[in-house]
Amino acid sequence: MRTSIEENRDLSAIKKNMERSSTPGTKTIHNGRHVMEIENVSKSFFVYTNGGETVITEKKRFFSRKKPCELVALKDVTLSIDHGEFVAFLGPSGCGKSTLLRILAGFESPSNGMAKCKGACIQGPHPQRAMVFQSERAVFPWLTVESNISLGPRLQGVDSEQRKERVAKTINLIQLTGFEKSYPRTLSGGMLQRVAVGRAIVNHPEVLLMDEPFGALDAQTRNNLQDHLIRIWQSIEQTIVFVTHDIEEAAYLANRVVVFSARPGQIREIVKIDLPHPRERTSPEFLEFRNHLADLIRH
Amino acid sequence: MELRTKIAVVAIVMALGLLTVALDRASGGEQVYDQKGGPVDTWNRPMEKEFKVGEVHNPLHFMIGMAIAVAILHLLKSQFPKVIPIVLVRALTSVGVLLIAWELIVYMHFVRSVLLPPPTTVIAKLQGHWAKHYLQIHIIASIQRLFIAFFLAILTGIPLGFLIANFRRVSDYIDPLLNLIRVIPPPAWLPFAILWFGIGNPPAIYIIWLGSFFPILLNTIRGIRNTQQIHVESILTLGGKRMDVYRRVMLPSAFPTIFTGIRIGFGIGWVCLVTAELVAVDAGLGWMIEDARNLLDTPTVLGGMVVICMLGILFDTILRKTEQMIVRWQ
């Protein structure tokens, strides 16, 4: 059986998203606490089988002979995220955490409920909610490291003096000085993910969304990059939403872990981890949190 | 092999060569081939009035000279292995051996020289044409029409491919037409083109355009359709709008594939050029070859083939080098 995901992943749907833009809270007065508010968000997909071909769509088709199967990805999720927090979304595969992240980024819209950023409803992708993807190939291979990072400010219309300054600062922050003129094909996976992070934070986003960014890397690079990320988080006080399926990672990085359960995707529990950074992976407190999270996941 | 042995081999070859030349001169004869079996002497006409090189080159001198050159090349390679790449040496050796064998076959009268003229005659004939500016005229005519048609193909192919790949409506309506036209080989359009445009540049340009257009179009469509979704999403998160997606993501990421299409299109256009020039034009390398065939002037036929081949290699190399320079990120 072939499966195709149309409209959701189709280029034309992305184009529709392009037209939308989001104005981060110019009209409403936000009380300054919550950067993101997720209110009763639900998301369902509809599965149509048509003689051997399965199609998953976002909206119900108007003309259709058969009734579709409803795939509930998220059900009634309510959450709010404050400034400067490091929130991790943790859960098994298929529990909807990536879908929620994509809703926050603006690539998908919820079937029910609303997601808000600084008081304004999220309607489409915007550099205020910058995203780092799982694949390190999201970095544009035809541009140098410098051009990749300066692309965001260039699209925003920042003038070149300020742009150069910002880019230099960011490259310093991600510790890739000396690699400005290199092309991505000469860089390792870890360095590429650092470029991706730099590309996102150079826009001074309200919130940095990361979708399992270290999943495709080997263990040592992963630990390295986790420390880098904590350092960046602390130095620029960035709000981060981090999706992962690795319990260790979530416990090591986040100060709030939202544990999801699968089918349907719901919040199981929110665990606050108030250990100071940098954390010891072998300390008893850390292991206690880790075991607690593991229990939640397993049952 | 040791150095001594190599020097010995070269010395012996040279000695043999000098001996043969001496014997040849002693038996007295500048005339190269008798006309046994050859119906006309159009190729054997002494051309001393027309160019300063002299008559047809002496085949013995040619063969011996080639052998010595190959031997010296091998000697140099063994002495300075790093300076001279081995691929070059092997290539030149193969070509040299081939030329010597060719010359020898005709020299021993195994083949009639009207059917297969030896390299010396071909080279002499080419020199004559060059001196009379005959060759240059035809080369320029061919290159001119090739470039006009090729650039037309690029200018029409890439935008159309972009539109077809991005807009489903365009694809729905134009695809059926294109799929049927694509199947007809460009030379099949020749009589039609001659009927419509007469003889000269227009039908040739039309045929070459047809040949180059489709690879470029298809590769543009493929390259743009292969745009990766994470790249599109990345540029959206960075604040890009629709034009930015087209300009900054689709075109750069499709560029290598498009360039491959350009290279393939050039190759096919080259083949169509020669085909069109055999029947539909009044000047050009293909016309020169066909005209020579009608006069049974085989050296010009072969010489024209060699010139076409070398021009093809030249342009292909230029295209490859350009590709390497522009697509530095691959």
Add this chain to the structure above:
Amino acid sequence: MCRDGHELLEQTGSISGRCTIHPLFFIAAVSAVLLLATLSRYYAGHAISGKLYGTFVVWSVFLLLWEGTLYLGIFRSMLLAPPSVIIAKTFYFLKKGYLQANIISTMSRFLAGFSLALVIAVPVGIALGLFKKAYDWLAPPLNFMRMIPAPAILPFAIILFGIGEGPAVFVIALGCFFPILLNTVQGVREAERIHIEVIQTMGGGRADVLKHVIIPSALPTILTGIRIGFGIGWLVLVSAEIVAADSGLGFMIEGARSRLETPTLFVGMTTVCALGLTMDIFLKKIERFFILRRGGVFLSRCSEALKKNKEPIFMREVTKWS
């Protein structure tokens, strides 16, 4: 009953009266098809997909314009033949057997040249890919000769063989030869070294290596080469026939042009188009048969995914014959 702009009807009047198609009838038929397609699309709930509808629309409009402009005399009918006349003429030729004879002549020439190229290129390619010395010495001149476009050899071939079957088959064979050869060599050279070691540990010798490793893994690339060779051969075939033959479709088209018989010219071109389409489909089926049947989809994906080993395999390293 015809208007003046359609005087070509006179020419086809020699067909038995039943075989002529009246232009208005043709226009009516095409319009009916278009109407039917539009109705079924909008009222029968998208029964026809967008792409199919687009095909109908484009072709109907195109044919209507073509027939219409000639019927109304807008175009000089020397340059174009209306579709109704083309269809009528095709049936006439089929009835008289003229078209079949030409098709058979063309196809036999093509198959002769192509199979000649195949039979020589594949073994030579395998040999060149396996034996280092042969490859090193013969690859440069072959790369050089590859760049001679096949039609350029045509005059030389005519001098050698005279007009008729000879030059056409020779040139087609030469044109198909190089893509097949190059792809075979590349396919053989890309076979995985580690697979050879596996066979050797199982006690196999040279023939086993050839049979079980090299040929299966080279097969997809060889088939790609065959496909490219097919395309080029088709191109060269038509050009050879236009210049140097005395029968066949190309000859028919060129002859029609010199006698200014435009309908025959178009009949020839549409036949060439139809033949090309048939061969395209046929070729895809063969390719699928060879690749899928032997589990080759998996094989070709595997061989592409694992192609990290850049060093080609040479027979010298396999020491015993089995």
